[in-house]
Amino acid sequence: MPGSFSEKLHKRARLGLLLLVLTVTHAPASEERVTPEMIQSALEGQGYRVASVTRTLLGRARVVASQGLIWREVVLDLSTGQILRDYAVEFTPETAPPPDSVAMPRGGQVISDSERPGAGG
Template identity: 60%
Template sequence: MVCLRQAFIAACLALCLTTQPALAVDRITSDMVSTALEVQGYKVESVTRTLLGRVRIIASLGPVWREIVLDASTGQILRDYAVEFAPSDLPNPEPGDMPRGGEMLNSPNDLPLQN
């Protein structure tokens, strides 16, 4: 009876150790988001923490500015906000600030094509 119990515990432990990597989920990090933005041609203006401990990334691509908020503990993107400004109204925000105004873009497909 004791041997059966030990065998069962050993089998459970082996099962836990072999399935743990399969259950692990890669979390999105601020470095991953920054790299993805740079690959798309954006200039990352700032990466800061909010009062709630979230990561806030501000990036620009000509007249288009994006603000991405990431939950660092889960890797979930909570917000991806993009606005486009007219060439005559390009903002000059303080470092780390997301400029307000402009025309809100509903999806990445709305972004202007670069020449």
């Protein structure tokens, strides 16, 4: 009889197994996750001075760094290790924020990935 209880139970079991397999195979390995320390090290390796590493209200890590007139903000989802934002702006000498700033300053000209110091492209 189509649609019987045992067939529905069998379909649910297969669906549950499929979901379990998808979850396990798509879960990122902990050694592949990006950490705030990795971001800080990479920025310092590119010549940036890390001004602050803080946590947002949503529990994400925010790394703010500067290199001369260029300021960069990287936001990281700590639960997945995914970089959600990598934002860089360049200021003119007249509009430059104080060098001891720890927060990402407002203003400036947005810099594309290829124009960033340390960019691979």
